[in-house]
Structures are given as structure tokens and as C-alpha cells.
Amino acid sequence: MRTPAIAEIIDLLSQKWMMRIIWELRNDPMTFRELQKACGKLSPTVLNIRLKVLREAEIAQKHKDHGYTLTHMGQELLEVYKPLNEWAIDWQIKRKKTKT
Amino acid sequence: MRTPAIAEIIDLLSQKWMMRIIWELRNDPMTFRELQKACGKLSPTVLNIRLKVLREAEIAQKHKDHGYTLTHMGQELLEVYKPLNEWAIDWQIKRKKTKT
DNA sequence: TCTCTTTGCTACTAAATATGTAGCATACTA
DNA sequence: TAGTATGCTACATATTTAGTAGCAAAGAGA
Numbered sequence: 001m002r003t004p005a006i007a008e009i010i011d012l013l014s015q016k017w018m019m020r021i022i023w024e025l026r027n028d029p030m031t032f033r034e035l036q037k038a039c040g041k042l043s044p045t046v047l048n049i050r051l052k053v054l055r056e057a058e059i060a061q062k063h064k065d066h067g068y069t070l071t072h073m074g075q076e077l078l079e080v081y082k083p084l085n086e087w088a089i090d091w092q093i094k095r096k097k098t099k100t
Numbered sequence: 101m102r103t104p105a106i107a108e109i110i111d112l113l114s115q116k117w118m119m120r121i122i123w124e125l126r127n128d129p130m131t132f133r134e135l136q137k138a139c140g141k142l143s144p145t146v147l148n149i150r151l152k153v154l155r156e157a158e159i160a161q162k163h164k165d166h167g168y169t170l171t172h173m174g175q176e177l178l179e180v181y182k183p184l185n186e187w188a189i190d191w192q193i194k195r196k197k198t199k200t
Numbered sequence: 201t202c203t204c205t206t207t208g209c210t211a212c213t214a215a216a217t218a219t220g221t222a223g224c225a226t227a228c229t230a
Numbered sequence: 231t232a233g234t235a236t237g238c239t240a241c242a243t244a245t246t247t248a249g250t251a252g253c254a255a256a257g258a259g260a
Contacts, residue, residue, distance in 0.1 A: 005188035006181065010119045016247070019110045032208050043248050048209060058195060066207065073194065077187055081106065083180045088105035091173055095158060116218070116246095132237050143219050148238060166236065 012057060017042050021050055022070070025060060026078055029067035112157060117142050121150055122170070125160060126178055129167035 013019050017039060024030060024038040032051075036042050051068060054060035059074040070078060113119050117139060124130060124138040132151075136142050151168060154160035159174040170178060 005192040006185045009188040014119050019114050080184045085106045087177055088109040092105040
């Protein structure tokens with residue numbers, strides 16, 4: 001029995017900063033340092049490792065001149081963030097009601 | 101400027117094993133130990149911490165008798181996994197073509 | 201040509217987080 | 231009443247991340 005596709009992407013996305021980096025790349029293109037700033041306290045060590053993985057996974061790519069962009073697959077992955085975003089807004093509202 | 105809802109859920113889901121635990125909870129209900137086995141090498145220490153966060157976030161809940169289940173919000177979050185799963189299958193196919 | 205910036209990225213140590221194993225208290229089962 | 235399964239904690243070891251400094255390459259301006 002082989003690893004299901006979903007398990008593979010869950011593993012990849014579960015690494016710290018991974019989802020965030022993809023999310024920040026929605027504003028194509030981003031330089032290495034812009035990405036770092038956008039994420040807050042993300043060390044260059046980790047960013048470099050994450051970008052390497054994202055490139056190998058063909059989700060992001062390095063642009064000729066400067067900066068990084070999402071590949072076509074990457075952009076389609078970004079589409080998944082939409083329902084997540086909608087869910088998150090709902091979640092925030094419902095939790096506010098529950099609190100205090 | 102407050103934290104966007106999406107950023108909050110990205111932070112939560114980016115913790116190691118978090119996405120996986122939610123995914124495994126699709127087969128409601130799961131005991132603590134079943135969850136641990138399902139995830140592979142997930143230590144009880146971490147599982148306990150994650151479950152606490154998930155309960156506070158009202159995504160999972162502890163069942164009276166044994167085991168854990170997703171809340172209503174949790175089940176709706178699981179819906180987001182569907183487009184992710186479809187994407188992942190596509191991704192796996194396309195990457196196979198590229199390789200070797 | 202000589203600085204001054206900005207780029208992507210590496211090195212290295214300290215801090216944070218996860219693993220792995222043992223085991224405890226409770227509750228149910230035979 | 232001994233056995234088993236439950237949720238969970240403790241703690242030492244291993245892995246991962248943060249934080250800072252800095253380098254080599256590329257471009258801009260004087």
C-alpha cells in the first residue's frame with residue numbers, strides 16, 4: 001500500500017512556515033528577503049530549506065531576475081486557501097460568541 | 101490592524117501533526133491511542149498538547165465515554181481537505197511525468 | 201574604477217520543540 | 231481479583247528552529 005497523495009502534501013504543509021510562505025507568494029514575485037520580512041521572524045536558514053522543498057515539489061520556482069513565484073501547480077494549491085479562508089472567518093465569528 | 105482569520109488558522113495547522121490529527125479524526129470517534137497509532141510515530145506528549153489546542157479551538161471534542169470526535173466546525177474544516185485531496189492527486193500524477 | 205546597495209544564501213550557537221520510553225491512576229472485563 | 235485498555239504525565243535524548251553575522255555576486259552611481 002503506497003502513501004496516499006493527501007498524506008504527502010499534509011507532511012509537506014505541516015512543516016513550520018510552509019503554508020505561510022505559499023500564502024505570502026500570492027503576491028508574485030517575492031524576493032528572498034521580502035518573503036522573510038512578510039513572514040515575520042522566519043530565519044534565512046529555514047526559508048532556504050523550505051524554498052528548496054517547494055522547488056523540488058514544483059510548487060514554487062525561482063525567477064530569472066530576482067525573487068520567487070508560484071508555479072501553475074502552486075497557484076492551484078493557493079485556490080485551496082479560499083475555502084480555508086472562508087472557514088476561518090466563520091470560525092472567528094463563532095468563537096467570539098462563545099467567549100467571555 | 102488585527103490578525104486575519106486565515107493567519108490564525110495557518111498558525112494552528114502548521115504545528116506538527118495538527119493537520120494529520122484532524123484528518124485521522126474523519127473516522128469518528130478515535131481514542132487517544134488509536135490516534136497515536138494512526139499517525140505513526142506521534143508521541144503522547146505532543147498528541148496531548150495538540151488535542152488540548154484543538155479542544156480550545158472548538159475543532160475537536162472529547163467524547164463522554166472514550167475517544168475524540170470533531171465538532172461541527174471541525175467537520176466543516178475537514179471539508180477543506182477535499183479540494184486539497186483532489187489537488188494532491190493531480191500533483192502526484194504530474195510529478196510522475198516529470199521524473200526520470 | 202571605486203564605493204554603496206541589494207541580492208540569495210551559508211555558518212554557527214542558543215533556544216525551542218519533538219521523540220521515545222516507562223509508568224501511573226482509573227475503569228472496565230473475565 | 232487478576233488482566234487489559236484507557237487517557238495522560240515525566241523525563242532524558244534527539245531534532246528542528248531562531249537569531250545573528252557575514253560572504254560572494256550583481257547592479258547603480260560617481
